[in-house]
Amino acid sequence: MTLVPVTYKGGIYQHDIIMDLIEDLGGYIVQKHIIAAEVVLQCFVPKADIGLIRTIAKPLFGEVTDSPLVGTEIAIVSMSLEIHHLPHPSCDIAEYVRRIGAKSNMVSLARGPGKRIAGLNDEERDVINEHDLAVYLMGNFETCIEYKMPTLRRGIEVPIILCGGPSEEALRRITDPPFDGYVGNVGRFMRRTKESDQLDKLDEIVAEITRVVEKKRDDIAKDPLSVSPARLMDLIREKVPAILDVTSPTPLTVQMRGLRVKLPFDTFAAPLRAIEIEDGIKVGDVAEVAPSRMRDYILVKILPFSETNTVI
């Protein structure tokens, strides 16, 4: 059964029918937002059953759209928290990515700006590495990007998409080894992105992120994970009731290779490892439960089939 990421948008009336349907079909609801009288469900559903969901959603005026970024956690790396970079363009991009299903976090560097003075500390490096991919938002000058990029990418293991003021060709020319994705002509600007050409640029960033995410999914498919992150999410929600009291918007954040559990590590790591998934196989057997560098959260890294020899 192949699960595909989709977004369901519809009225609040009878939306529980859709939720039950997705769960009955063996799908998972990753995020649920209720905005006024509208419900947005970001979920994984079996590929073969999308037609059925569409048919049942039709009388409710619900819409099912593909959203390849559901179930990914993306770091939008902004060079600082100053007015120079916020709210435009960093927040604009983070928000746009969020609209199509990704969980985006903004990571602002303590010493990101400048040319010679730019740096990346170990905490920032580790936090970025906890994500599925990072989008680096750089400034407008080729010289500065060329000079500081080797420092800012040191130790980063996740795919990086580089956005900057110079054209895409220039960005490719000045970076070696090449990054996983490039979007040119989007550097520092101080106005809201609302004109059509600016929105096209945001679409371009999203397209580049999607391309990199798809590539990563293909890589994962070659050595599949021992358990699907979405399934683990459902299981934790069922077995660890404390998660229901967490007020964060996504207490369980699904990533491509694991999930972030927003509970204190010291108290909950052991019970989490002991959760039985199926046939006596415990979470601790198929996943590494590690402390996250983000607050005192828990990071569950699911091991691939090649390491555990089990897929459940």
Added chain:
Amino acid sequence: MAALEYFEVECPEPLGAEYYRQIANDVLLDHNLLKVVEKLHIYIDPKVPVFIAVGTLRKIKTIVRVGDFANVNPLEGKITLVISDETYLAPMLKLFWEKFGKEHVEQPDRFTVMLYDVKMDPREIEALVVADPSESLFRDLIYAFRCIAPEGFRLRRETFAKEKFSFVASENTLAEDVDALVAEKFALIGEKP
């Protein structure tokens, strides 16, 4: 950019110059400074690195009086002020409290202020000076240029006088010959530093 008489951004990287022109325009527009700046020349060299902005300022008469944003209507022992623009409401209320005392000033809603038992002539009230925006002008200009300049350029030297200003920023210690560079840029806009 019609308001500026001269506006140029000079940079070895043409695309960077174009972006910075846009940034400067947006920031000055956001801070309502386009009316104030007459000529502006920005020079950026990311290789050095250095950011220089030189320019001239317009003379502005900017004293804001009560009559500029409020209608003063005397009626049966009380004076009603109908406010059309809230920007200076707070300094005006403060002024009234000091002059007449809090018990004589009342604000029933956002756009109305009533004065009770005030002996002052309504015309005199209209002529009361509420604020002088030019007091904060230099502060606003410096803030705006800090926003325009690349963020890493934290070592600054700025000179703001009545008619001219220069703003130099870099991330390294400023070179000793930076004055010559500033003078060169002033010459481009036909001024002397």
